[in-house]
Amino acid sequence: MAEDLGTTEREIIAQRMKKAEALRALGVNPFGNGWQPAHLAADIVARYGDAPAEEIAKDPGAWSLAGRVLAVRSFGKAAFLRLRDRSAELQVWVKKDKVGERAFEVFKLLDIGDIVAAEGPATRTKTGELTVEATTFTILTKALRPLPEKWHGLTDVEQRYRQRYVDLVVTPGVRDVFVKRARIVSTIRRFLDERGYLEVETPSLHKPEEAGGAAARPFETHHNALDLDLKLRIATELHLKRLVVGGLDRVYEIGRIWRNEGIDRRHNPEFTSIEFYQAYATQDDLMKLTEELFHQLAVAVTGSARIAFQGQELDLTPPYPRVSMLEVGARALGLAPDDALAGRGLAEALGRAAARENDSEGSWKLEQAAKKSPGEAIALAFEIFGEPQLPKDRPAFVVDFPLETSPLSRRRDADPRLVDRFELFVAGMEVANAFSELNDPTDQRARFEAQMKAKAAGDEEAMPYDEDFVRALEHGMPPTAGEGIGIDRVTMLLTDSPSIRDVILFPLLKTRE
Incomplete structure (x- = not known):
């Protein structure tokens, strides 16, 4: 299931398409339908919280989950999956002797990013992680394209916005x-x-x-x-x-x-x-x-x-x-509010303000404001000088x-x-x-x-x-x-x-x- 990081994306897609065909040969539709989970990962977390393994074992329940696989740790005839649904993430434990020969053959065709279904009781592993121990397992949707390995390392930050569907899967928060x-x-x-x-x-x-x-x-x-x-x-x-x-x-x-x-x-x-x-x-x-x-x-x-x-x-x-646009804008130009509204000395004040403004765009706007009404000029002065002081x-x-x-x-x-x-x-x-x-x-x-x-x-x-x-x-x-x-x-x-x-x-x- 581990993918060669040097393999090109086109080759990865080809490999996953072969796995889709292998699923069909096992009688599993790699783009299936009609399976509805009875529970959410958050339901299990809410039910057991920090309860120890001994307490969970008294009432492990029968849980039914579906979601996307974000990580896999395989140990031959068993593996731990990190599964995320719309509510939370949860670990799923898949063992050959629990799910059976055929379901484990399906599992071996799994890739990170696939959407899977699992049913089974809750348990807590030796490492203390709340887990569903699968008794049934299947792949519902085969992801043909891989998730990025190092999403935060991408230099093109716009890719997150262009591929929001991937961003939602892999970017925390x-x-x-x-x-x-x-x-x-x-x-x-x-x-x-x-x-x-x-x-x-x-x-x-x-x-x-x-x-x-x-x-x-x-x-x-x-x-x-x-x-x-x-x-x-x-x-x-x-x-x-x-x-x-x-x-x-x-x-x-x-x-x-x-x-x-x-x-x-x-x-x-x-x-x-x-x-x-x-x-x-x-x-x-x-x-x-x-x-x-x-x-x-x-x-x-x-x-x-x-x-x-x-x-x-x-x-x-x-x-x-409350902050007065009139008072702050006028005084930023060195004018009394009534004089600014009447336009008295406004052109000269705008010229002085433009000359001392370090930002070239702001300076140009102040120069152009002399062609506008007094009210518009006051509003511009507030935008440039008053807003940063709020x-x-x-x-x-x-x-x-x-x-x-x-x-x-x-x-x-x-x-x-x-x-x-x-x-x-x-x-x-x-x-x-x-x-x-x-x-x-x-x-x-x-x-x-x-x-x-x-x-x-x-x-x-x-x-x-x-x-x-x-x-x-x-x-x-x-x-x-x-x-x-x-x-x-x-x-x-x-x-x-x-x-x-x-x-x-x-x-x-x-x-x-």
Whole structure:
């Protein structure tokens, strides 16, 4: 069963195909069906725990398992297998005098990676390992391609993402990341369901005039039967708010979003978000809800409100501090907030900031910001200078967004130059974005018109003019607050994963020749 490490993969596959034919000769289908295990490895571990061999012998049970073989130690007429199923790993002891001549002939055709079935009582070996002593054994699926011998030694780290099916088998901890991801989603669902929210589904294919809800470039496609150009959604926002108009006062959707943007440690062109909307609520209501949600997520997934992320200890216990984008962004430029909003001295301040900025991209962005509105320039200054100064040991809400940065947010009554909006940052990442929704159709129409001017001036991320959404607002949308949360980034935080590609099962990668 041991394979020559110098043998080429093609030769290994040929050898395993011969073993598949030998199984057929023994009357065993090497790609069988119809065998269902009665137990999981975790059931056996839970049943016996640390019980000594003498205690297990009093009630060894009759256990039925199936799973993938990860290791084999053979001793002539007996062998120990390391078997993994969906719950845990467990040792299986295969002895010729226990399973019989024919089953042992089947066993001798085994390779690491095969999926097998075994039945028998539990025992504890002399080395103290909990084990199932097989009385029946068979191979259910022959693995024709070998598992990598030294997966962590691979220099091409992208192979883990390209062959996630192998990564899940051989890389410790990967499966646990995606189990926790599923727990995050289910916890969010339960959290919102308990508060009277209704889960809905909205279109993924949008007409060009509907592809809004965020500042992003969409992917484009074409429907042949209707001869219709379409875009993949960049947000679920505008359709969900239509539902609030229709009387669904609390709605949410968990779904895939597509944005035609770059790929880096925190961005993937397709990702998962949840957006939820609550009538008769404000951004302040959602801040409290967000604190409760993130605290509950941390406890549900990690067992504690204190988590570790990339060497940094974080405490997700509420309340979270609030940081003013306006004040921090303006003062980073050496201006008073009112002067910055009015544009007084802004161009000169941006020039000075660009000159002292060490990062060439940041310097270029600051120079270009002089061509934008004062609000956009303040937001950029905050991004460059303010975000790195946010608390490192706990989440923080960024508030006081200038009007120009938020075409769908409600103006602040006390200061119409700002909007009622917040973003939640944790460990330097934006993980949530929320605001009191704009429900004035006249104001919304003017904001869309401003976006169209920006698009005509070359802003590829400006939103389209969605006349049907304005029409919906004209029917009356109650005072509403809405929020979007990135599931992938939350998963990064709660699984201590450095890259978004670590928490997406099949991330988009460049094609290999």
